[in-house]
Amino acid sequence: MSSSLTRRTFAVCAVVAALSSAATLLATPAQAADATRIGILIPGSKSDKGWMESGYDGLVAAQKAHGDKIKVQMIENINYADMEQALTNLASKNQLVIGVGGQTQAAVMKIAKRFPKTKFSIVGGNKGDSLPNVAGYDVKQAEIAFVAGAAAAMLSKNGAVSYVGGMEIPSIVNAGKEFGKGAAYINPKIKYVENYTGDFDDVAKSKEATLAAIAQGADVHYHILNLGLRGMEQAAKEKGTKIIGSYTDRCGSDPLYVAYSITGVGYQVEYAIKEVVSGSWKAGYKPFGLAMGAKASDMLICGGTAAQKTKLEEIKKDILSGKIKVLEG
Known part of the structure; x- marks a missing residue:
């Protein structure tokens, strides 16, 4: 041989x-x-x-x-x-x-x-x-990302939000675009910072991307990451900013997280x-x-006000009716 x-x-x-x-x-x-x-x-x-x-x-x-x-x-x-x-x-x-x-x-x-x-x-x-x-x-991550962007704009104190995606593929990029559009829907003057690490699991790159966004004023962050989320958590803890979690409602489990998008995986x-x-x-x-339905896709602000909940419901209905048009992904 x-x-x-x-x-x-x-x-x-x-x-x-x-x-x-x-x-x-x-x-x-x-x-x-x-x-x-x-x-x-x-x-x-x-x-x-x-x-x-x-x-x-x-x-x-x-x-x-x-x-x-x-x-x-x-x-x-x-x-x-x-x-x-x-x-x-x-x-x-x-x-x-x-x-x-x-x-x-x-x-x-x-x-x-x-x-x-x-x-x-x-x-x-x-x-x-x-x-x-x-x-x-x-x-349909792009669809709920729009709603997450709206929630982020409601929660941001600095008027700046950020998104970190893993691989720069159409569905992940489209979600980032819609997150930014959702934030601007609530606050047309909001600053939006978008980054991709090229890897869903790279903790160091995710932390670096989040720190870069924080340096530009972002105080609420959204993501489509897997283990890379650990890097975002590290950056947010160090700098006192907040995260909107993805996929599952875990409100109350970690004060670092102020809201969750449900994507029904x-x-x-x-x-x-x-x-x-x-x-x-x-x-x-x-x-x-x-x-x-809500098991497949939803948006929750942890301890959100009645006005915030009403606004999110209105946005979801407008997406379903086609009044608000979002990208595929």
């Missing part, structure tokens, strides 16, 4: 070993023999206080709801380069595979062609190429599992967002 072939073999073995250690079987003690097999890929950390944790919360809720009717295999914390191998692992053993995050979409579409009898659901999936065994659920995980268990799962693109 040549040295180059040996290196490649070791590399493949290392990936397989990593996937084996990352994979977790989550099952109830009395597992039904005919249980529906669910595979779920959570690319980041299930305790990131963001998108990934919301997805995991949805999985836990689905397990409570369905009990021994489902058997779950989860893989988390996978590098982008290992995503296809992780999905192959899940697709070979399960009836439904869920990719938590739009960053799984390209790999899901590739692997789904190899496993036509396996169903795939993408939480955060966008419009694009379609396959008869793939469902894409759009959380966990709700979509629950939806996918419920659909496949009931036999009503369908392929294709499905938008969620405000039209699907």
Whole structure:
């Protein structure tokens, strides 16, 4: 065996070993023999206080709801380069595979062609190429980001707000644009600072971006980050500013957070599992967002005034009616 072939073999073995250690079987003690097999890929950390944790919360809720009717295999914390191998692992053993995050979409579409009898659901999936065994659920982050921007403008004392996104892809950029537009809707003179780190999990870059925004006067920050959120938290604590959290309502758990946008990541995980268990799962693109109700999309100011709540409700209604038009994403 040549040295180059040996290196490649070791590399493949290392990936397989990593996937084996990352994979977790989550099952109830009395597992039904005919249980529906669910595979779920959570690319980041299930305790990131963001998108990934919301997805995991949805999985836990689905397990409570369905009990021994489902058997779950989860893989988390996978590098982008290992995503296809992780999905192959899940697709070979399960009836439904869920990719938590739009960053799984390209790999899901590739692997789904190899496993036509396996169903795939993408939480955060966008419009694009379609396959008869793939469902894409759009959380419509840009839509709720507009409302979050309005909330930020209401809460800002300095008249300046900021946004930090991870990867500079259309859905994340569109959310940033709408956050800025929402802030300006409330205060046309507001200063808006927008930054991207290129990585959802880079703590140092997120902290640097937040500190740069604070230096320009921003005192309320919004984000689409995973573990990178830790950097935003560090900067806000050091400088005495505040954060609008994403994905899940955790009001009262941390005084650093003054509001939360709900983007229903966990709700979509629950939806996918419920659909496949009931036999009503369908392929294709499905938008969620405000039209699907408060579990799918909402905006909460922690301890908000009646006037603030009324204004946010008015904005949500105007988005739904088309009076306020927002970008896709």
